Amino acid sequence: MTRPVLLSTLLLAGIAALGGGSGAWAQSHGGGRALAPGVKVEVAPAPGSGSAPAAGKVDETALRYYARIGDGERMEAEIARLRALDPTWEPPKDLFAPQPTTPGVDETPFWTLVSAGKVAEARAAIAEQRRKSPSWQPSDKLLQELDLAESAGRIRSASDTKRWQEVVDAAAANPEAVACNRLDNAWRLAEAYAELKQTDRAFDTYKTIVTSCPKAKERRDTIFKASRHLSPDRLRELTALGATANPATGEDYSTVRTAEAELETGRLLERLGNSKAGALSAADLSRVQGIIRDKQDADGAIALGWYFQKQKNFAEAQSWFSQANGWAPSDRAAEGLVLAYNGLGEKAQARAVAAPWKGKSNRIDQALKAVDPPRGPAGGRGGPQGPSELDRALARQDYAACIAIIRASIARSGPTAALLQQRGWCLLELKRPSEAEAAFAEAQVLAAREPAKGGASAGGASVGAVSPRTLSAGGLPQTATLAQENAYGQAIARLATGDVAGLARDLPRANMTAAQKAEIRASLMATEANRALEDKRYNDVLRLLDARKQLEPEPRNLGILRGWALYNLMRYDEAYDQFKAIDDRLSTEESREGVTITWKTIYHDW
Secondary structure, three states, X not given: OOOOOOOOOOOOOOOOOHXXXXXXXXXXXXXXXXXXXXXXXXXXXXXXXXXXXXXXXXOOHHXXXXXXXXXXXXXXXXXXXXXXXXXXXXXXXXXXXXXXXXXXXXXXXXXXXXXOOOHHHHHHHHHHHHHHOOOOOOOHHHHHHHHHHXXXXXXXXXXXOOOHHHHXXXXXXXXXXHXXXXXXXXXXXXXXXXXXXXXHHHHHHHHHHHHHOOOHHHHHHHHHHHOOOOOHHHHHHHHHXXXXXXXXXXXXXXXXXXXXXXXXXXXXXXXXXXXXXXXXXXXXXXXXXXXXXXXXXXXXXXXXXXXXXXXXXXXXXXXXXXXXXXHOOOHHXXXXXXXXXXXXXXXHHHHHHHHHHOOOOHHHHHHHHHHOOOEOOOOOEOXXXXXXXXXXXXXXXXXXXXHHHHHHHHHHHOOOHHHHHHXXXXXXXXOOXXXXXXXXXXXXXXXXXXXXXXXXXXXXXXXXXXXXXXXXXXOOOOOOOHHHHHHHHHHHHHHXXXXXXXXXXXXXXXXXXXXXXXXXXXXXXXXXXXXXXXXXXXXXXXXXXXXXXOOOOOOHHXXXXXXXXXXXXXXXXXXXXXXXXXXXXXXXXXXXXXXXXXXXXXXXXX
């Protein structure tokens, strides 16, 4: 595996290129060389910085240290760096042989501190050693590594606190700190230029990375990083360069083009779920459909299903919901299928799809209300045939209109429990949870006075037959009483206001169905898991998520949370597998960040 050499042509503001240099990655001419079992290093010469030292004068201190501790990644990087300084130099044949003890001070403890990122401690230990041994001088290489580590630390610190000009200044002071083997710092430099509105310099920095750093994965990850700051046209230009420039032996650069395709797919999927974005072009729709099929992405198929459902293209919606249910059965896919079949008039099919989930999933029980609207107390339908004004407002997800219509209805005919309950759901959609809780509480009082109307519709509107988004938000089981539905609504509102402790205390005595309580309990566990992560109680995070998994499948956002808990418990391989599994299904910035950081931690590639 080839390690990257310096970004010798990194285009800094007013910074001369290293070594006078050329921007091309010099081609490897020697093939691989086995240095240790399982470690094969391909060394590629490249422009160095400054004049090359005389043969035999290369400082191999760091190289021998990395070999001694078995740090193959850093060893490869050091070999590439030394070859850049002196193309005639060859790795010593006795690199892995025990070295005789020589008089003087053993620098191993200092190197250990530097490798662990403890630069201040290393400086202090060196100062103490010099106090004990006044004639001793630390090696030039050790001092260089300390300077480099400090520069890299300044870049990271300035970047983390958004002091963008300081990032540029720190990189200018020590360009080696933004080399390919410290790629995160190079990305931070490009981000600093972008934040300083110096887009051309940001592009040039990304360009230098994707044309100089040989690893396909590094180029691919750079495309993802650049997507946050570059226009689609410039990103395509960058991708073309990364996929073709200065290829290194054994690297597959098709993944660079795949990165661009994934980004485009992500943009298209976001548009699928954005009702204000308008319809996709035929070409874009065909493209996203092909990618979802290729990846067998159930989440993407569900998004496509809702896209067609909103267009009342129920046949296409049914096809995609069926595909999603085949790839990864879930109540989310089944919910879409129920409503798509209902839109096609195939009510028997809708009931058959719902059967395995009936009574177990709130969203399925609620979707069935669209198939078989609840009957009123006299046995007739709860409202007139055809959609009411309130139905139409809910179908177009106009929750402000919902509030206005209910207010007008109450002014005309007085309040009902069902109307107030629907008002509570619409207030929740408008992010007004305190008012929603009060609406559910008032509905609860009225429900106690009018028990015979428990299954009635909201003021003549068949409220059960609302849009999919409202179905998900409401999630009320068909068999629940009106009182139980109101208690469930109050619980959702309390969750939204942050009353976690009070809700957890009251839940066992709450008048809700078992399915409703399970859903609230799962939400409480998710909230507590987030808090545990913030409090750095990582074992508690895993305990809570494991318990929640017994109630409901783990959604993507909690899968990401699990990954970070594993990472912070130093279970890096498990964390990498967790992030990678999520990223393989649908790559987003948060999943890519998890994959990248765990990969770098495992392989010490900072």
